[in-house]
Amino acid sequence: MKRIKQQVETYLNTTEECKLLAELILQKETKAKVLLCLVANRRSPHEMALILFEKAKEEYDTAIRIMSFRLLKKDDFGLKIVSELQFDLFFKENTALFSFESTSVSTMWSVINALTNAVKVVNTHVAPNQEDTDFDFDTYTWAEFYTKYTEPDQNLEKETSKAEQRMMISDNDKKQDQTSDFRTSVAIKEDWIAKQLQNKEDQFTEKRPLTFVIGTWNVNSKIPNHLVSSWLRINEDEAADVYAVGLQEIDMTAGALLTQETKISDQWTKIITDTVNSCTSHKYVCLLSKQLVGIYLIVFIKEEHLEHVQDLKSHIEGVGIMGMLGNKGAITCQFKLYSSTVCLVTSHLAAHTGGTSKRNQNFADLSQRCHIDDDESIDFIFWFGDLNYRLTLSDADTRQAICDNQISHLLAHDQLVIEKKNNRVFVGYEEGTITFMPSYKFDAGTNIYDTSEKKRTPSYTDRILWKDVHKVGGIQQLYYSMHNTFMISDHKPIVSCFKVPIKIIVQDKYKQLYRELIKMLDKLENDMLPEIQLSTQMLQFDTVEYNSPKVCEMTLENTGQVVCEFIFVPKPGEDYPHKPWIKIEPIGGIIMPHESMVIKVTLKVDSHMAHQLMDQPDLDDILILHLKQGRDHFITVTGKYQVSVYGIALDQQVPECLWRLVDWLYRYGIKEADLFQEAGITEQVHQIRRQLDHHLPFDDNVSVHSVAEAFVGFLESLYDPLIPHRYYRMSIETSSNAGACVHLITKLPKAHFDTFHYVMAFLREVLKHSNENHSSIDTLAIIFSRVILRPPLNYPQLQANSNDLRAKALFVKHFMTQSHHWTREELVQE
C-alpha cells in the first residue's frame, strides 16, 4: 500500500492533499480492483474531488492509471450504505452511480468516515459573496489537469466557462470608470438597507399566533389499524395550522438499518395523511416526510399557508452504531413560514438508565450536525421524540409515586429535568409542566406498566421541548398530554399544542419603508457628492510676453460635506491636462470641507513655444477640473501672446535686431568690465526686447549688461539654433578637428552661415579688448556655445553631459581664434 501511495502521489500536485486512499472493488460492470482517492485543494479545502485509479490486470504490472475523476460539488454528491461491505456513491447532477465493495470492514469504515466528512465539508461551504469573488476565479482550476486524463466532464466545463465569463465581466469593469468602487458601494448600501429594515421590522411586520400541534410516539414497530385523530386532537374546532408528528422505532429490522428508508414509512404517511385530512374541513399539505431507520418525521401545513413557506430544509443525522448509523439519530424539518423560521426536530436518543451522558452527547452532536446551533435564521425550535431520559427512583418507589399521583416527586428524579437544570443538555430550551404519568413502559395492549421480567422502571422517555431562539416571547403552550387509549406500543403517545407568534410582513408597509430608505439613500448620495466653489471659471491673462511668466490665481473652496479630491485631467485624446505654455500648481489635491486651496496658473512662453505661437498667438485652453466621484468643472483660459522677434527662424539674412544689438555693444559696451559675465536687469532686458520688436531706440541709461543679456537671449530664442539642430551631433563629434568644423560650417544655410560669422567676428572683437572687459576665450566659448549649439528636443539626455559641453566650447573656439574673415565662397574653395 505504501508503494501505491507513492505512485498516486506522483499524480498529485503539492497543493493537493490526499485525504483517503482505499483499495476497493468496483461492482457491476467490471468487478475491477480500483483505488479510490479523495483529494482536496489545500488552498481551499472545500474543493474536493474523487479520483478513481485503475490497476493493471496483470499482477506483475504495478502501474496505475486515472480511470475517472469527479468533482465533489455542493449538494450533488451522496453516499448510501448498502451493506456492511458495500456502499454506493452517487452524483445527483448527472445521476452517476458507483457501487463499491470492500474486502474488509475496517476499510469500509474508514472510507465511509472520510466520505461523510467530505460531504459535510463540501455541502456546508458557504460561497463568499459575489461582490468579493475576485480571489475565487481560479476555482477548481487545479482540477483541469485531471480532466485531461478522463472523458470530458460536462460539469467541469460548465464551471470553468462560468469562471471565464466572470473574468471577462471583471475585465470590462476595469475599463469602466468608477466601477472598482461600484460593487463595494452597492454592497455597502444593500447592507445599510438590510440593517435599517431589521431595525424597523416592527414597522412593517405583525405577529400572528399560528397553532402548532406536535406529537411524538415510540411505536415499537407497531402500526395502528385506525386513524390517530384522538392523539393529535384533530377536530374542526381545534384545527391547527401545522401538524408535526415524530415517531420512533417504526422499523427496527436490520434491513432498515442499512437502507434507512423502508416501506413502513409509507404506511405511516398514509395513516397520518388520512388523519389530518379527514377530521376537519381544512386541507393539509405534507411539507415533508422522512425516515431514518426507526425514526420518522412528517409535517403538515394548512394549505392556505403553503405559499408562505420558503427555504424548506431537512437534515438527517445518525448517531447510532459507529456514531453514525440511524438506529439513533434525528430528522429535522426547517422552513420559513411567512417571516419566521421554524425548526422541527424529532430524535431518538441513546437508551438505558445509565446512558444519560451518552444522551447528552447525542443531543450536542445532533444539534451541531443538523446545524441547529449555528443557523442564525432559526427563530423557533421544537424538539420532540423518545429522548430516553429515565427516572432515577427505584422501581418500587416510582410505581408507588405513580399510584399516589405524585408527579412532582417523580419529576424531581427525572434525568432530563436534572441534566437540563445543570445546563448539560437542552440549554435555552423550555418544557411545559408535565401533568401526565410516565409514557414508558407498558405491557403492550394494556395501560399497565411493565410486568415482564426486565421490569423497566416507568419513565418520562417521550418529551416535547421548545426554544425561542431570539427570545421574542409569546410562545404559548396550550396543552401537553399523554394518550392512554393507544395500547399497541410499550410507549404512549404524547401531544402538545402551541401558539407560535409568527412574524408576517405587511407588504404595503414593507414596500413603503423600502422606498423611503431608497429615497433617503438617494438624497444621502447626492448630498455626499463633492462640491467646490471656484473663485472664477475664467482665467484672463490678456497679453503675455516672451519669457515673462504671468500668473493668475484661483481659489477652490470645498463647499460640500465631504472631503474633495480634485485633479486636472487631460481632455480626451490628449496627453496633458493643459497646453505646454500653461503650468498649474498644484495639479491635484485634497481639500477638507470648508477649507480652501489656491491654485496658481502660470502662462509662460519660452523659446520652445515662441515660434509656434507667432502665427497663432491665441493662448486659449479649457482646463477640466475633475472632482473624484463627482462633477467636472471647466475653466477657460484666455490670453494673447505678444509676438516678438524672439523665437524667429533665421530665414534670409542676419536679422535686423541682431545687428542693432551687436552694433550697440560694439559701440558702447566693448570695453565694459565683465562683459557677458554679469547679469543684466530683467526689466531692462524685457524693455530692450519690446524696443527691438517695435523698432524703437534703446533707453539712454540702459545697462550694457542688459543689452548683452538681450543679445545672448536672442540667440537662444532662435527657432533653429545658429548651428541648426540637425548638425548638432556632427558638431560634437568633429569638435576636436578644426578642419572638419570649418567644413561643417560651409554646409549651413546661408542665413545661419552669415549670422554665425557675424557673431564670431564680433566675439573676436570682444576678445581684443579682454584687458578692459575681462573676457577670455574660454568663458566666451562656454557662454556662446550653449546658445549657438542647442541639442534638439529629442536628443538623448544622457549624452548632453559635460563632455558635450566641452566639445561644444571647443567647436566654437576654432572660430574665435580665426582672425581671417572668410566669406562662404572662399571657404568652399578652400
Added chain:
Amino acid sequence: MSGAHEYIFKYIIIGDMGVGKSCLLHQFTDQKFMTDCPHTIGVEFGTRVIEIANKHIKLQIWDTAGQERFRAVTRSYYRGAAGALMVYDITRRQTFHHLASWLTDARNLTNPHTIIMLIGNKLDLAEQREVSFEEASRFAQENGLIYMETSAKTGENVERSFIETATKIYQNIESGVLDPNSVESGIQVTTTLIEPAREQQQSGCSC
C-alpha cells in the same frame, strides 16, 4: 433565493444653453426648481434610484454645459451613455434648429442602442411657444426619437421622461438587443443582496 439584479444606467443631458437641462436634473433628483440656475460650466452629476418592472435601477445622470465653446470638451462625456436626453426650449425656436447638430453628435458619439429622447422644455410657458408640438413630433418621428414636452418648473412630465427612457433601455436588455455587460452599453450590472419581500413563492412539496 437568488438576488435581484440592479442596474446602473448612465444618462447624458444635452442641448443648447439655457434650455433647462440643469433644472430638469434638479427637478428629477431633488424635486426642486431653481429659478436662477447658473450656466453649467463643466459637467454636473446626479443620481436617483427608480423602479422598473419591480427592479431597482439607478440612473446616473451627467448634465453637460450647453455653451458652444465647451462643445468640443463635452463631447467626450457622451461615450458609454445608455440614454441621452436632448433638450430644446419650446419658447426659443433657435434651440430647436440646433437639434440637428446635437443629434449628429449624439448619434456619432454613443452606441447604436443608446436611447435618445427629445424633450421640449418650459411647457409652463406654452403661450410663448415658438415650436409646435406637431412640428417637434414630426422631427422626433423622422429621426426615431421618443418625444415629450416637460416643464422643469412645474415638474410636469419630468419624471415620466426619465423613466420612459429607462423603460426603453430595460426593454432592450430584456429582449437581448442590448448587452448590459458590454463596456459601451452605459450599464453596470450587479447582484444585490436583498430585494423587496417578494410575493412569496411556494416551495413546499405535496405528497
